Amino acid sequence: MSTASTGDPADRRASRPGSQLADRDGVLRDLSRYLAAAWASFDRPRAHEPEADPELVSRLSAALPADPGDLHAALDDAVQVLEASITPSRPLFVAYVGSSGLETSVLASALAAAYDANLATAAGAADLLDRQAVRWIAQFVGFPAAEGHFTSGGQTSNLTALLAAREQALPGAREHGIAGRRAVVYCSEEAHHSIVRAVEAIGLGRRALRRVPTDNRRRMRVDALADAVARDRAEGITPIAVAATAGTTLTGAVDPLEAIADVCSEHGVWLHVDGAYGLPAAATATAGHWFAGLDRADSVTIDAHKWLGMQKSCSAILLRHPHALRAAFGHEERYMLHEEDTGNPVDSTFEYSRPFRSLRLWLSMRVYGADRFRAWIEGTLHHAARLTEAVRAHPEFELLHEPMLSTVCFRHVPPGLPADRLDAHNERLARAMQRDGRVFLAPAVVDGHTCLRVCFVNFRTTSEDVDLILPVAAELGSQPGMSG
Numbered sequence: 120m121s122t123a124s125t126g127d128p129a130d131r132r133a134s135r136p137g138s139q140l141a142d143r144d145g146v147l148r149d150l151s152r153y154l155a156a157a158w159a160s161f162d163r164p165r166a167h168e169p170e171a172d173p174e175l176v177s178r179l180s181a182a183l184p185a186d187p188g189d190l191h192a193a194l195d196d197a198v199q200v201l202e203a204s205i206t207p208s209r210p211l212f213v214a215y216v217g218s219s220g221l222e223t224s225v226l227a228s229a230l231a232a233a234y235d236a237n238l239a240t241a242a243g244a245a246d247l248l249d250r251q252a253v254r255w256i257a258q259f260v261g262f263p264a265a266e267g268h269f270t271s272g273g274q275t276s277n278l279t280a281l282l283a284a285r286e287q288a289l290p291g292a293r294e295h296g297i298a299g300r301r302a303v304v305y306c307s308e309e310a311h312h313s314i315v316r317a318v319e320a321i322g323l324g325r326r327a328l329r330r331v332p333t334d335n336r337r338r339m340r341v342d343a344l345a346d347a348v349a350r351d352r353a354e355g356i357t358p359i360a361v362a363a364t365a366g367t368t369l370t371g372a373v374d375p376l377e378a379i380a381d382v383c384s385e386h387g388v389w390l391h392v393d394g395a396y397g398l399p400a401a402a403t404a405t406a407g408h409w410f411a412g413l414d415r416a417d418s419v420t421i422d423a424h425k426w427l428g429m430q431k432s433c434s435a436i437l438l439r440h441p442h443a444l445r446a447a448f449g450h451e452e453r454y455m456l457h458e459e460d461t462g463n464p465v466d467s468t469f470e471y472s473r474p475f476r477s478l479r480l481w482l483s484m485r486v487y488g489a490d491r492f493r494a495w496i497e498g499t500l501h502h503a504a505r506l507t508e509a510v511r512a513h514p515e516f517e518l519l520h521e522p523m524l525s526t527v528c529f530r531h532v533p534p535g536l537p538a539d540r541l542d543a544h545n546e547r548l549a550r551a552m553q554r555d556g557r558v559f560l561a562p563a564v565v566d567g568h569t570c571l572r573v574c575f576v577n578f579r580t581t582s583e584d585v586d587l588i589l590p591v592a593a594e595l596g597s598q599p600g601m602s603g
C-alpha cells in the first residue's frame with residue numbers, strides 16, 4: 120500500500136492540530152535554554168519581584184487566533200509569563216506549603232507528558248513502576264502499605280480515604296447513601312479544610328465533623344476524642360473515621376498518633392492520618408519521634424508536591440490493608456471490562472484519567488536516593504530552628520508558637536506601636552514583603568493575632584537565605600506608613 124499523501128488535507132500530518140513540530144531540534148534547544156536559565160535563577164533569591172511587560176499583558180487579552188502563530192514567539196511569551204509569576208521553586212518562597220520544583224521531577228514530567236500513559240486502565244510497565252513508587256514512598260516514611268495510589272493532591276487523597284472509611288463503617292453507603300443513618304468524622308480544630316470538604320462530599324454534611332479541641336502544642340486532645348467517640352457510640356451514632364493531622368497547615372503540629380490509634384482500636388474506628396504536608400519528616404532523626412504510631416493508621420495521605428519537592432500535583436494515598444479501596448470504588452462498565460477477576464486501577468481510585476505522576480517521585484528517588492532526601496528534609500527542619508532562635512533573640516519580633524516541624528509563625532512588634540495596631544501592621548508588612556519579592560511569605564492568624572508565617576520545605580533554601588528573613592521584615596516594617 121502506498122504511503123504517499125492522497126492530497127486530502129486530513130492526510131497531511133503537518134496540518135493536523137497536535138501534529139509534529141516542524142523544527143523539533145530547534146524547539147528542544149530553545150526549551151533547554153529556557154529551562155537552564157530558570158534553574159539557574161532558582162539558585163538564589165530574587166532581588167525583587169518583576170512585573171509583566173505591558174505589551175505582554177495586552178497580548179494576554181487577544182482573542183482566540185484562527186491562524187497558526189510562531190512557536191518560538193509563543194514559547195517566549197509563555198516564559199515571560201512564568202518569569203513574572205510567583206514560583207515556589209525560588210529559595211525564599213516560604214509562603215504556604217510550597218515545593219522545591221526538583222529538576223529530576225521536571226524531566227519526569229516532560230517524559231510522562233510525552234508518552235501520556237493513562238493509569239486508569241492497565242498501562243503495561245508503567246503499572247509496575249507506579250507500584251514500586253508506592254512502596255518506596257511508604258517505606259520512606261515507615262508506613263506498612265498494602266496498597267496505594269498517586270492522586271491529584273491532598274484533597275483527593277483525604278477524600279479517597281474517607282470514602283473507603285465510609286463504606287467500611289456503613290456497608291452499602293455507595294448504593295443507598297447515608298439513608299438516615301447518623302455518622303460522624305473526628306478531626307482536630309487545626310485540621311485542614313480539605314477534611315471539611317471531604318466530609319461534605321461524602322454526604323454527611325459538615326455538621327457531622329467533630330472538631331476535637333487541641334492541647335497547648337495545638338495537637339488533638341486525646342481525652343476529648345475518647346469522650347466524643349464514647350458519647351457518639353452510646354447514642355447510636357456511627358464513627359466513620361478519625362482524621363488525625365501529621366503536620367497541620369498553620370503551625371506544623373503533629374497529633375499524638377499512638378494515643379489516637381489506641382482510641383481507634385478500642386472503638387473499632389478507621390484511623391486516617393493527613394500527612395499531606397508533614398509526613399516526610401517521619402523519615403528524619405530530628406522529627407521522626409513525633410510520628411510514633413503512624414504504622415497503626417488505616418490510611419495515610421502524603422503530598423510529594425510539598426516536602427518531597429515534586430511538581431504539582433503528586434500526592435499519594437496509602438492503605439494498610441488491601442481491599443478497602445476496591446470496596447469503595449470497584450465497578451464494571453461496558454467500556455471498562457475486567458480481565459477475568461482482575462480489576463482495573465480505576466477500580467480502586469477516585470479519579471478516572473490519571474497522569475503518570477509517580478514517575479516524578481520514582482526518577483527523583485532513583486537519582487538522589489532516600490538518604491539525600493532525608494538530609495534535605497533535616498536541613499529544612501534546621502532552618503526552622505534557626506529562624507525560631509533568631510526571632511526569640513530579636514527585640515522587635517515575637518514568636519507565636521513552639522514549632523514542631525518546619526513552620527514558624529511570628530510577628531513584628533515595633534517599639535511603641537500600640538497592641539491594637541499590631542494585626543493591621545503585620546498584615547501590611549506581609550503584603551509589602553510579597554510586593555518586594557526578596558522574601559515571599561504569607562500572613563496568617565494564630566490565636567487571633569495576625570502574623571508572618573514561614574514554611575520551610577524548599578531544598579534550595581540555604582542558612583544564608585534564612586538569615587535574610589528578619590532583616591528584610593525589619594527593614595520593610597519600619598518604612599513610613601507601615602504602622603498605619
Ligand SMILES: Cc1ncc(COP(=O)(O)O)c(C=O)c1O
Nearest residue numbers: 216272273274311313368395396
Ligand atoms: C494538612 C493538609 N492537608 C491537605 C492539604 C490539601 O492538599 P492539596 O493542596 O494537595 O490538595 C493541605 C494543603 O496545604 C494540607 O496542608
